[in-house]
Amino acid sequence: MTFTKTTEQDSHYNHLEKMSIKDVLNVINQEDQSVPTAVASAVPQIEALVAQIVNNLKNGGRLFYLGAGTSGRLGILDASECPPTFGVPHEMVIGLIAGGDSAIRKAVEFAEDDTQQGWKDLQAYSISTNDVVVGIAASGTTPYVIAALKACQQANISTGCMTCNEGSPLAQVSDYPIEVVVGPEVLTGSSRMKAGTAQKLVLNMITTTTMIQLGKVKGNKMVDMQLNNDKLVARGVKMLMDQLNLSETEAQQLLDTHKNVRTALKKYTNGNA
Numbered sequence: 139m140t141f142t143k144t145t146e147q148d149s150h151y152n153h154l155e156k157m158s159i160k161d162v163l164n165v166i167n168q169e170d171q172s173v174p175t176a177v178a179s180a181v182p183q184i185e186a187l188v189a190q191i192v193n194n195l196k197n198g199g200r201l202f203y204l205g206a207g208t209s210g211r212l213g214i215l216d217a218s219e220c221p222p223t224f225g226v227p228h229e230m231v232i233g234l235i236a237g238g239d240s241a242i243r244k245a246v247e248f249a250e251d252d253t254q255q256g257w258k259d260l261q262a263y264s265i266s267t268n269d270v271v272v273g274i275a276a277s278g279t280t281p282y283v284i285a286a287l288k289a290c291q292q293a294n295i296s297t298g299c300m301t302c303n304e305g306s307p308l309a310q311v312s313d314y315p316i317e318v319v320v321g322p323e324v325l326t327g328s329s330r331m332k333a334g335t336a337q338k339l340v341l342n343m344i345t346t347t348t349m350i351q352l353g354k355v356k357g358n359k360m361v362d363m364q365l366n367n368d369k370l371v372a373r374g375v376k377m378l379m380d381q382l383n384l385s386e387t388e389a390q391q392l393l394d395t396h397k398n399v400r401t402a403l404k405k406y407t408n409g410n411a
Contacts, residue, residue, distance in 0.1 A: 141305045145276050145329045147322040154325065166331070169324050173335045177343075180318045184343055187298040187314035191270050191344065192351045194296060195230065199268035201348070202260060203233040206250030206282050208330040209274040209300075209337060210235030211242055216341040222370075224354040225362030225398070231345060234259045236282040249282065256286025265295060272298040272344075276333035278306020278317075287311040300340050302333040316340060361400040365393070374399045382406055 151165055191201055203213030214233030221228050236255065237246025249255070260271065271290045273283040278301035287297045288311045299312035302320050309315035318340060320332040349355060354362050359381075365371050377399050378389035396402040 141303070141307070143277060143279070143303050144319055144321050145302050145323070145333055146327050149322050149324055149326045151324055166324050169332055170335060173318075173320055173332050173339065176318045176320045177336055177339050180316050180340070183314070183316045184340060187270075187272070187316060188344055188347050188351075190296050190298070190314055191348050194268055194270050195348065195352060197268060199266075199270060200229060200263075201231045201345075202263070202265070202269060202271045203231070203274055203341075204256055204260070204271060204283050204286055205234075205274035206236035206241075206280050207245065208334050209276060209280070209283075212334065212337050212341060213272075213274050214242060216338075216345055220345055220349070222364045222366060223360055224349040225364055226349070226352075226354065229263075232263060236280075250280050251282070253281045253285035256282045257289040260286060260290070265290070265293075267294050267296075270296045270298060272300065273308055273312065274300045274337060274341075275306075275308050276302045276329035276337065278303045278308040280308070284308050284311055300337055302329065302336055356400065356403070359399070361403065363399070365397065365399075374402075378402055378406075 154162060195201065203217055205213045214235055217231040217233035220226050220231040235241050236252065237249030240246065241249060271287060273287045275283045284307055287299065287308065290297045291311055297312045298314035298316065299308045300316045301308050302318055304317050304319050309317060318336040320336050323329060323331045323333070325331065359377050361377065363370055365374055371393065374393050375386060375389045378384055378392055379386060381403060384392065392402045392406060393399065396405055
């Protein structure tokens with residue numbers, strides 16, 4: 139198969155600078171609507187990767203996201219949301235970005251071209267065969283990510299990837315490749331747009347489905363969430379009110395006592411409120 143970077147192909151739209159604000163917005167919105175359809179086509183690939191992640195995490199492993207630029211930032215965003223949403227340890231899902239944490243806010247020149255640093259970054263966490271490493275790169279050609287996944291494969295560590303080009307070099311070093319081909323961007327080559335949206339959707343699917351499979355959800359509720367602000371406390375109180383048919387005051391007292399929705403539900407159900 140000939141590798142074609144559709145993420146770098148010319149936009150279907152020209153003379154953007156001559157368009158009205160409304161026209162530009164409509165064009166972007168029109169293109170964005172194609173992203174969920176492209177993601178839907180990749181569900182079997184996503185399923186295969188999630189099954190491997192669930193298996194490894196059940197056995198004490200961890201999930202690593204590895205990327206550069208927008209891709210790296212999206213991985214870090216998804217990883218950082220897991221502890222507050224699902225009450226899991228911070229070290230269960232870890233996001234790494236080329237150039238280190240300073241690259242989250244400011245681009246680090248040529249960091250994505252370093253073929254040694256990705257593996258070094260993983261080794262700093264004592265990476266092992268219990269873990270799963272998912273490379274994120276819209277282009278599928280980022281050296282930092284490719285070299286790290288190749289090293290993982292040589293060390294018998296499970297690998298996956300999320301890319302927006304079919305048949306990329308990154309997919310070739312991934313045991314579980316996910317390819318969501320969204321086509322050219324409105325602004326040629328600006329893969330923070332449709333490609334970034336596709337990556338965000340897939341990452342949401344990966345961690346949410348994984349955590350459901352790990353028992354971190356009850357019904358459709360985040361019963362293990364961290365109660366670290368007033369909004370989340372109020373959400374927890376409402377969960378207890380709905381589940382246990384309690385008044386707001388009773389639910390608040392129960393949550394104040396146990397500091398966790400799942401624990402409060404269990405204790406009340408067992409008569410230990």
